[in-house]
Amino acid sequence: MAKKNKQQQKRRQQAKARKNQKRAKLAQSRRAGSDLTQIGRWPIEAAFLSDVADPRFAQAVLARRRPDGALSIASFLLDLKCLGVKDAVFWPKSDDERLLTLLDRAESMLPMSECAPEDVMKAVGVALDYAASLGLGAHPDYQKAARVFEGLDADASTIEVPTGGPDGRPHFVSGPYDDVEGILATLAERLGADGFDFTDVSDLAELLPEE
Numbered sequence: 167m168a169k170k171n172k173q174q175q176k177r178r179q180q181a182k183a184r185k186n187q188k189r190a191k192l193a194q195s196r197r198a199g200s201d202l203t204q205i206g207r208w209p210i211e212a213a214f215l216s217d218v219a220d221p222r223f224a225q226a227v228l229a230r231r232r233p234d235g236a237l238s239i240a241s242f243l244l245d246l247k248c249l250g251v252k253d254a255v256f257w258p259k260s261d262d263e264r265l266l267t268l269l270d271r272a273e274s275m276l277p278m279s280e281c282a283p284e285d286v287m288k289a290v291g292v293a294l295d296y297a298a299s300l301g302l303g304a305h306p307d308y309q310k311a312a313r314v315f316e317g318l319d320a321d322a323s324t325i326e327v328p329t330g331g332p333d334g335r336p337h338f339v340s341g342p343y344d345d346v347e348g349i350l351a352t353l354a355e356r357l358g359a360d361g362f363d364f365t366d367v368s369d370l371a372e373l374l375p376e377e
Contacts, residue, residue: 202258206317208232212265213283216276218246218327222339224293225272226286228314229265239265240311241272242290246329247337248362249349250297251290251304256311281325287315288323296329300336301356302349336362 208230216225224244229237236259243253257264272278290312294304331337338353340346353362 202238202313204233205230205238205313208238210283211237212269213281213286214269214272214278215281215286215289216272216278218244218289218325220276221247221332223252223276224289225276225278226289227265227268227272227278228283228286230314232259236261237265238314239268240314241268242286242293242311244289244293245339246289246293246296246327247331247339248297248300248353249302249338249344250293250295251308252341254305254308254311256307256313258313282323284318284320284323285325287318288320288325289327290315291320292327292329300362301352331363337365338362339365340367342367 210228211231212227212229214225214227216223218224224246226242226244227239229239232238237257239257239260241253241255242251244250245252269278294308297304336353336357338349340349350364
């Protein structure tokens with residue numbers, strides 16, 4: 167009986183420890199998010215953008231240096247042909263190592279170039295507005311990531327950001343996590359069945375530039 171009671175007590179202590187750990191992580195996350203009120207005044211540490219005319223996708227990364235020396239980093243995957251802000255990730259309090267890892271990973275997929283922070287904001291904004299014009303919303307985490315744009319003016323950017331496929335029509339290229347039926351239905355309702363182009367993810371090779 168005594169052994170059984172000790173086992174029960176040990177399990178309760180372990181459960182309590184796990185619960186306290188979860189609470190600590192949640193509190194840390196909330197503190198990191200609550201101190202972003204001055205993010206618009208923090209200096210830009212890095213701004214990178216891939217070729218927005220690439221027939222596949224565009225990538226953008228923007229980072230600000232926090233007063234405590236850490237970084238607030240936002241990363242965006244843009245589909246300027248149709249879906250707009252296809253992915254968005256925000257790290258409110260991170261470090262230089264994550265930034266370098268993120269840039270290396272992005273560079274392995276699409277060449278990235280350093281740019282003005284306003285260029286990143288403009289590219290993301292154009293993608294967002296284009297998708298909205300087609301009845302499509304942004305990635306759920308877009309609003310969080312967009313905090314890095316505070317204090318910037320996209321109108322200061324001089325880059326051209328094209329939208330649509332090669333002929334200017336919306337071109338939906340499905341991905342493994344897309345709600346294909348829902349997106350097709352939305353596009354058909356907004357543009358008509360013949361008002362856009364569709365490429366299944368299995369046919370992505372068609373979008374690669376010819377060598």
